[in-house]
Amino acid sequence: MGFMTKKYVSVLVLFDELGNKTPKQIFLEDVCYEINKVLEIKNVASLKVGGIGERFKVRINKTETFLFYEKEVEKWFVELK
Amino acid sequence: MSRFILHSDLNNFYASVECLYNPKIRNKAVAVVGDQEKRHGIVLAKNYIAKKYGVKTGDTIWEAKQKCKEELVLVTANFDRYYYISKLVKKVYREYTNYVESFGIDEAWLDITENVKSFSEAFELAEKIRKRIISQFGLTVSIGVSYNKIFAKLGSDLKKPNATTLITPQNYKELVWKLPVSDLLYVGKATNEKLTKAGITTIGQLAQTPCRILKSMLGKNGETLHTFANGADTTPVKKFDEKEEIKSVGNSTTCPKDLKTNEEVRAVICILSESVARRLREKNLWCSTVCLWVKTDDLKSFEVMHKIDYPTNLASTISSEAYKLFKFDWNKTIRAIGVRVCGLCEKPAQYNFFNNEQTMQKKEKFETVVDGLRGRFGYNILKRGSVCASKELAELNPEHVVHSIHPTSYFKP
Numbered sequence: 001m002g003f004m005t006k007k008y009v010s011v012l013v014l015f016d017e018l019g020n021k022t023p024k025q026i027f028l029e030d031v032c033y034e035i036n037k038v039l040e041i042k043n044v045a046s047l048k049v050g051g052i053g054e055r056f057k058v059r060i061n062k063t064e065t066f067l068f069y070e071k072e073v074e075k076w077f078v079e080l081k
Numbered sequence: 082m083s084r085f086i087l088h089s090d091l092n093n094f095y096a097s098v099e100c101l102y103n104p105k106i107r108n109k110a111v112a113v114v115g116d117q118e119k120r121h122g123i124v125l126a127k128n129y130i131a132k133k134y135g136v137k138t139g140d141t142i143w144e145a146k147q148k149c150k151e152e153l154v155l156v157t158a159n160f161d162r163y164y165y166i167s168k169l170v171k172k173v174y175r176e177y178t179n180y181v182e183s184f185g186i187d188e189a190w191l192d193i194t195e196n197v198k199s200f201s202e203a204f205e206l207a208e209k210i211r212k213r214i215i216s217q218f219g220l221t222v223s224i225g226v227s228y229n230k231i232f233a234k235l236g237s238d239l240k241k242p243n244a245t246t247l248i249t250p251q252n253y254k255e256l257v258w259k260l261p262v263s264d265l266l267y268v269g270k271a272t273n274e275k276l277t278k279a280g281i282t283t284i285g286q287l288a289q290t291p292c293r294i295l296k297s298m299l300g301k302n303g304e305t306l307h308t309f310a311n312g313a314d315t316t317p318v319k320k321f322d323e324k325e326e327i328k329s330v331g332n333s334t335t336c337p338k339d340l341k342t343n344e345e346v347r348a349v350i351c352i353l354s355e356s357v358a359r360r361l362r363e364k365n366l367w368c369s370t371v372c373l374w375v376k377t378d379d380l381k382s383f384e385v386m387h388k389i390d391y392p393t394n395l396a397s398t399i400s401s402e403a404y405k406l407f408k409f410d411w412n413k414t415i416r417a418i419g420v421r422v423c424g425l426c427e428k429p430a431q432y433n434f435f436n437n438e439q440t441m442q443k444k445e446k447f448e449t450v451v452d453g454l455r456g457r458f459g460y461n462i463l464k465r466g467s468v469c470a471s472k473e474l475a476e477l478n479p480e481h482v483v484h485s486i487h488p489t490s491y492f493k494p
Binding site for chain 2: 003004043044045046047048049050051052072
């Protein structure tokens with residue numbers, strides 16, 4: 001079984017006046033991915049790559065994917081195959 | 082009215098956290114160990130696979146490796162992360178009740194009497210919490226549900242990992258009474274030996290022994306254990322914001338090299354005492370008993386303690402009192418040392434007659450200035466000359482060694 005990789009990424013985030021964060025763009029290997037919509041935010045563990053945090057279920061083009069905010073290190077990561 | 086109490090225990094906490102953060106080791110035998118370079122290399126925790134091979138907490142690394150028939154993955158403990166996750170987990174508990182009382186880093190009692198009306202509802206809530214901990218933290222917990230703290234704790238030990246056990250006034254005899262008496266809180270090695278000698282080996286036998294007999298055997302503790310075994314303990318679960326009373330403050334370290342002389346021991350005691358005294362002052366506490374713990378190179382350890390004449394929070398006094406306790410014939414070398422103080426109190430009303438208040442205050446002021454300097458510029462800004470005699474010992478930083486601040490025992494004062 002192949003393991004997935006934890007990849008920290010740069011994210012452009014909008015903070016509203018209450019401090020809520022909405023990720024807008026993800027930068028991964030020189031490509032900018034536009035987030036169309038945040039579908040769900042949940043506190044969960046990433047069992048695939050390890051770590052805990054806020055998991056943002058986002059839609060990029062027509063694909064749904066997960067983006068994690070790991071509060072312990074204050075970084076964003078994605079689960080890469 | 083019955084109380085509804087949960088005891089939640091994070092299974093193999095340190096090892097589970099390591100496996101969570103590193104999925105590649107999840108299906109291997111894993112042992113979390115202390116820093117090997119600093120010679121703290123013993124097993125602190127292990128996962129179920131390592132446990133299956135007989136790896137135990139406290140094993141040296143070579144012992145653990147020998148026991149393990151497959152490759153044993155050794156991971157150095159990351160205490161900051163464990164504390165961080167423990168804090169988050171307890172924050173989740175507090176979403177359900179304010180009555181959350183920690184029992185170590187990985188265990189807690191929750192009083193949910195106000196949230197539920199029956200044991201079945203209590204069980205359901207426990208299940209909800211258990212599932213939430215798995216999903217949010219990727220960690221499994223065992224939860225005991227009962228009407229007192231003692232049975233709730235026994236319940237969390239009954240089924241592991243990842244399970245909820247219900248102990249009610251109706252089923253406790255069937256579930257608890259068959260357990261060995263050593264499973265009960267406060268039955269340590271010595272008590273267990275005494276009880277076994279008297280033919281009491283299960284909690285049921287303990288419960289059925291007349292209280293006066295237990296009292297004559299074990300003193301006040303006998304009465305307490307009788308109450309525990311019969312499910313009659315009424316100790317409340319502390320509210321989260323109630324300040325946990327500190328029972329003792331201690332600091333210990335495995336030395337960077339084995340100690341061979343009294344001077345070296347004195348230097349290490351001095352370093353540890355400074356850290357202990359600083360933390361006492363930080364909490365505005367004084368101590369009246371000093372304890373010295375010593376571990377020799379064959380990993381055997383002993384602790385000696387004595388009461389001092391007047392309460393103190395001075396490193397110089399703690400250090401000299403601890404050193405007075407050190408009587409050793411040097412047929413072995415010393416691997417680790419600890420200094421602990423207890424009998425803690427708030428500011429004493431009067432200083433000892435022979436140590437006038439002014440002198441003590443002067444010393445305290447001096448040590449507080451040292452604390453301040455170290456706080457601003459780091460520990461190494463000031464060192465005692467006695468410590469600098471050995472290069473390795475001079476590098477020992479008590480702020481990086483293991484601190485232990487013990488909350489009160491199970492009982493409230």
